[in-house]
Amino acid sequence: xxxxxQPPSMDCAEGRAANLPCNHSTISGNEYVYWYRQIHSxxxxxxIHGLKNxxxxxxASLIITEDRKSSTLILPHATLRDTAVxxxxxxxSGANSKLTxxxxxxxxxxx
Amino acid sequence: xxVVSQHPxxxxxxxxxxxxxxxxxxxFQATTMFWYRQFPKQSLMLMATSNxxxxxxxxxxxxxxxxxxxxxxxxxxxxTVTSAHPEDxxxxxxxxxxxxxxxxxxxxxxPGTRLTVT
Numbered sequence: 001x002x003x004x005x006q007p008p009s010m011d012c013a014e015g016r017a018a019n020l021p022c023n024h025s026t027i028s029g030n031e032y033v034y035w036y037r038q039i040h041s042x043x044x045x046x047x048i049h050g051l052k053n054x055x056x057x058x059x060a061s062l063i064i065t066e067d068r069k070s071s072t073l074i075l076p077h078a079t080l081r082d083t084a085v086x087x088x089x090x091x092x093s094g095a096n097s098k099l100t101x102x103x104x105x106x107x108x109x110x111x
Numbered sequence: 112x113x114v115v116s117q118h119p120x121x122x123x124x125x126x127x128x129x130x131x132x133x134x135x136x137x138x139f140q141a142t143t144m145f146w147y148r149q150f151p152k153q154s155l156m157l158m159a160t161s162n163x164x165x166x167x168x169x170x171x172x173x174x175x176x177x178x179x180x181x182x183x184x185x186x187x188x189x190x191t192v193t194s195a196h197p198e199d200x201x202x203x204x205x206x207x208x209x210x211x212x213x214x215x216x217x218x219x220x221x222p223g224t225r226l227t228v229t
Contacts, residue, residue: 036220043115043204043220044155087154096143096162099206099218101155 004088004102011108018075020105022088025069031092033064034099035073037084044087044101047073078109114138115207117221124195124228131191132224134205140185141207145218146178149202161188195228202226 005023012018024033032051036044048055048062050071055062061074075082087104091097118133134144142163147155159175161167161182169175179191188207192199202225208218 038155041202041223041225043117043206043223046217046219096160096168098145098157098160100157101147103154 006105115221121225136207139209144188145206
């Protein structure tokens with residue numbers, strides 16, 4: 001699976017949009033971009049995923065560049081409860097394909 | 112709501128004993144389950160992948176005789192840490208993937224089990 005690169009940390013103000021970048025320059029055509037987050041001492045939580053089109057759900061939006069070499073997760077109105085480690089992962093479809101976690105980006109939402 | 116549960120949520124055991132951790136998918140059938148381990152301030156590390164009814168596939172460096180995985184049904188997988196030692200103290204997280212239905216091909220994680228070996 002292709003690797004991803006994320007900044008180690010960022011912060012944003014409560015109520016503002018949080019834009020979390022991810023580089024995946026070696027992504028293959030059949031690999032999806034997944035985002036998970038992990039709040040302290042809990043299991044990871046699925047956020048969103050996409051292949052090449054932008055995606056939106058009740059939690060976030062995922063913007064994937066046209067060349068698919070990078071993406072941005074957008075939390076439109078960050079709250080204190082969004083403070084967590086966010087993982088950007090690329091993975092092929094398939095029952096046995098693995099989710100391999102990197103270091104992620106630590107998002108701190110400040111009051 | 113939670114779709115994957117783990118039991119127990121935390122456990123303390125003495126060195127040399129064995130500990131079993133259960134992972135259940137609550138509202139879907141999971142033909143594939145994964146076990147991860149996470150040490151403090153580190154990321155999740157995949158230990159093994161298991162398919163219902165077959166032997167688990169372990170990642171390089173993970174001792175299969177120490178970490179016994181059983182995936183006997185489509186909703187239950189267990190991880191047994193045998194002859195536990197203090198260095199096995201960690202946060203163990205299971206994950207289940209649905210291959211059909213409304214949750215098809217999505218992977219969900221349990222809340223984790225904190226193991227402390229004294």
